[in-house]
Amino acid sequence: MKLITPSTARSLVQLRDMSIFNCEMLIEIVENEGEGDATTTTTEIVFNNLKKLSLENLNSLTFFCSGNYSFNFPSLEELIIKYCPNMKTFSRGILSTPKLHKIDYERKEKDLENKGNELNTTIQQAHKTKVDSNLMALRLSEGDIIRIWQGELPKNSGKVKTLQLIKDESTNIPIQILQKFSRLEELKLQGSSYEEIFSCNEDEEHVRTLTKLKVLELLGLFNLKYIWKQDSRLNSILQNLYRINVQYCHNLTTLLPSSSSFENLSTLKVKYCNGFRNLLSSSTARSLVRLVELEVEECEMMMEVLANEGDTENGTIVFEKLEDLYMYGLKSLTCFCSGSYTLKFLNLERLKIYRCSKMKTFSEGDLSMPRLQELNRKDCSKSDLDTITQQLQNDCSKFCMEYKGEEE
Known part of the structure; x- marks a missing residue:
């Protein structure tokens, strides 16, 4: 992902401060449109008035720009680069920063020489030092x-x-x-x-x-x-996985194949994946004997977390170790499971469901949550299951109405 095109960058003639942070998928700031070749007459990009540039917590950032553009920052005096682990150099083309004498790199000041024209070299050396220290x-x-x-x-x-x-x-x-x-x-x-x-x-x-x-x-x-x-x-690889984190994979429709066992998996997080209609098959769920944390967020097409496979006898599914279950922003979700399974969450302590506008009940079958302490940040440690189930249904309906009200 990129932030701005070269033509947009050239139009920012009054920009004085550019601060970019917490953009996990951002790869470069100025997009490489392939202009920097021999047939192009204008490859220079000038930020005339930019005095401060701050790049923080950009986990995927590799360059300010990967194209062969010439960048001129005649007014830049402050450059901060923090928690950008994949940024090995600033840019590939000619670079001019005449007023920049120091940079703040990972909370350490690095001196620049030659009127700031050694910026790329300084970042490269600092990155290499950091990598070499963590073999x-x-x-x-x-x-x-x-x-x-x-x-x-x-x-x-x-x-x-x-x-x-x-x-x-x-x-x-x-x-x-x-x-x-x-x-x-x-x-x-x-x-x-x-x-x-x-x-x-x-x-x-x-x-x-x-x-x-x-x-x-x-x-x-x-x-x-x-x-x-x-x-x-x-499939033998899967047996030793203890954490899976999947984000922004919209064409992915199946995550955990039902033919495999995930007996060591303790954390499963799925966010911003719009291809899933459900997440777990019944056989996969039964193999998750060590699952402690399950988070599902912002998956637009997900209708249920545990698939209803139409079993004649749905039977019982036990989540033995699960302590935290979090479902957020699942606008197509109708329930955790629409099948008639008996669901047992033997160690579930915290259950959070937010912005799931179509969800009116948790499941269609019998439900057991004997150790539930917190439901949507409310203490329910002294409530019986009927009260908890009713509260959950009330919360689902309440959030449904509130969400629709926000949309209107």
Whole structure:
């Protein structure tokens, strides 16, 4: 994701202060429209009056601009860069910051020489120092991934436990690359073109290299259709995952295949994924014996969390360890489950449901929540189940009416 086009940037002639923060999917500030080639006459972008530029908590940011534009900041005096872990350089083209003498990089002042023209070099060196100090985490993007394909391994790759891949144009991740990180426990993928993460055509040798994987995070993979297919031989990977976090993957319709077991999964978070109509099958739900936290937010098409599979005898589904259940902004959700399952939440302590405008009841079957302490931030520790269920239904109706009122 980008913030502004080059033509918009050129129009900001009176801009004095630009502060950008907490934009998790933002990759660059000024979009690269490919203008910086030999056939283009105007490739310079000037921010005449900009005095302060602050970039904070931008987890996916790689450049201010990745294009070959010339940037001129004649008035810039203050530059702050904090918690932008993937920003290795400011820009690729010619850069002029004559009034900038220092930058605030991760709360440390860095001196600039040559009238600020060493900004790129300063950021590159600071980033390298930070990366070298944390040998167990590695972030790669674009050219880095290509070099690994060509056999150029980063130093200390055998120590890497956390690997983050950003802005990769491949349609799927070749497991051969991940195989080079023998101690890999966390895999984070952001802003890439993957249509499928793990291919079912990989051999058992490559599968074994990923059995240590414990954390999987998928952020802004807009083309993603599958993480793994039902017949994938990579199902053994799933058994060791304890945290899955998926955000902004709108083409993804199935997250956890029903043919697999997730017996070690403790945290599952799904946000801004508009392709899901439901999240869990009954067989998948029964395998979540260690699930402690479940969050589902802003998934526009989700009608129920636990799918009604039309079983003749729905039976009982037990969530043994679940303590926190949070559902927010699910405007198509009608209930947690429309089937006649008996649902038992043996350790559920906190239940929060907000902005679910069509939800009028929690489930159609029998329900047990013996340890529920907090319902929508209200103390319900001394209430019986009938009172809790009634309160939940009242809250659902209340939030439904309030949400419709806001829309009108």
